[in-house]
Amino acid sequence: MTNAVDIENVSLVFGGEGNNPVLAVDTINIAIPKGQFVAIVGPSGCGKTTVLNMLSGLIPPTAGSVKRNGKEVDGPSRDVGYMLARSALSPWRTALKNIEMGLQIHGVDKATRRARAHELISLLHLDGFENSYPSQLSQGMRQRVAIARTLAIEPDLWLMDEPFGALDAQTRIKVQGEFINLWERSGESSVIFVTHDLEEAVLLADRVIVMTARPGRIKSDTLIDLPRPRVIDELRFDEKFKDAEHRIWKELRDEII
Template sequence: MGARATGVVMHTTDGSEATPPAGPSPQEYSVSLEGVSVAFDVPGKGNLLAVDNIDLHVPAGQFVALVGPSGCGKTTVLNMLAGLMRPSAGVVSRYGKPVDGPSRDIGYMLARSALTPWRTIRANVELGLEIRGVAARERKSRAMALLERLKIDHFADAYPSQLSHGMQQRVAIARTLAIDPDLWLMDEPFGALDAQTRVRVQSEFLALWEGSGKTVLFVTHDLSEAVLLADRVIVMTHRPAEIKLDMMVDVERPRNPQEQLFDPRLEEIERTLWEELRHEIQ
C-alpha cells in the first residue's frame, strides 16, 4: 500500500522490495495527502516551497513516524492535518473527506506542551473535556483513568511546577488523549526528555496506544524512537520536502521500548533509515 500510494519503493525488514497488498478504499484512510504542496510567502524572499507534491495514505490504526532534516516540513504536515493551515496545492483528507478546519477528533501534542501552571494536574487533563462541555463526574473519571495508566494519579492534586519534566510530559500526553481523539498528532513529544526518562515515557505511551485502534502521526528526530514505536517510518527529504523512503517496521507487538532498545532487528532498520537520512542532512 505504501509503495503504491506514495510512488516510492517499500522495503521489508530484510531489505528486499515488497509488493504492496491491495490497499483500503479512500474512506478507510484515516489520513490522506494527495499531491500536497505548501508554499510560504516570505517577505523579501518571495515564495518559499516547503512541501513539494507529497502523497501519503495512512490506514486507520497505523502508527507512522515522520523523520527528516530540520525545517523540512514535518510540523507543516501535522498543522495541515490539524486543520490549522491549508495546502497551497493538493488535498489533505480524513476518511475521504477534505480537512477544512480544526476537528474535535484530533489530539495534537507538541514538544514543549506547556501545562497551565495555575491548574492542578487533573484540571489540566480535564481542559479539553471542559471545553467540550463534558460533565464534571465524567471528566474526573476519564482524567483519573489516564493518570493511573501513566502512573501519575497520585499527583492529581499537585501543580505542574511540582512535577519533574518527565511527569509533566506524561500529563501532557494525558491531556492530549483525554478527549479520546481518533488521530494522534505528536510533534517531537519526547524530544526534550533525557534518555532514561524518554524510554520509560515511550513505553507508557506505547502501552496506551497498542490495542487502541487509533492512528498516530509521530514526528521525531530520533531514529531509534521511530523504529521502537512505529509500524511504518516515512523519511522526508530536506526542503522542499518529498517522501524519500516509506518503510514498514515488521516487528511484532506488543513492543516494549525498555526491553527492545537494542533489538537487532530494530537496529538494522534504523541503520537503513540512517543511510537515507544522512544524505539529506549533509
C-alpha cells in the first residue's frame, strides 16, 4: 500500500544564496503508513516546523524527496490540513464563520459549508457558541475552533504544530482528549503532531520521533504500544505509558540539556 508520507534523504538549507547558510534539516528519512498518528519532538530550533512546511508544500526541500500518497509534493493541497503553531482566528468572524473559512477558500458551496461547520461544532462541544466571536470565547474554545477550521476540509493528512502549546494544564488535557477522540473516529487520516511536550506525544501518538538539536536529524523512532481508544486523563497514570515516556526521555534529554 502507498504510504501517506515518504520523506527520503531530505535536507533543507536556509539562506543558500547569502553568506550564512543554515543547515536546518540534515538527511532525514520518515515513512508514514496511512492512518498512523506520529508525534515529532525535539529541542527548539531543530527543524520541526520546517518539516511540516515541506510536507504542506510551503517550502521545497534543498535535497531529497518529499512525497504524499506516493506523489512528489509540489505545492499546497486540499488534502492537507495544517494548523500552525500560532494560528489565530479571524477576530471579526464568528466561531461558525471561522470554521467555514477553509471550505470557503476551496470554493465549497454555502449549504455544505454550514452543515460541515455545525457537525464540527457539535463534535468539539462548542454548541451554543456558533455565533460568538473569538474574543468572547475561552482559550480552550478558541483552540477547538482552530482545530475545527483545520479539519473542516476533511484532509487526509493532519499537520499540527504545537496546537496546544498555549493552553493551561487542565484545559490542555480536555482538548487533547477531544482531539484524540476526533481522530480515532476519523478512520484513515494520518497525523503528524509536533510538540515540545513528551508526555503529550506519548499519550496521543502511535509512534514518537525524536529529532536532534540543529541540524535536525532523526535521533530515535519508537512505536507506542498502548491500546485505543485512549482515555487521556487516565492513561497518564498507566505504568506502560510511564515506561514508554521514560524510555524516550532518555533519548530526548541529551538533545535538550
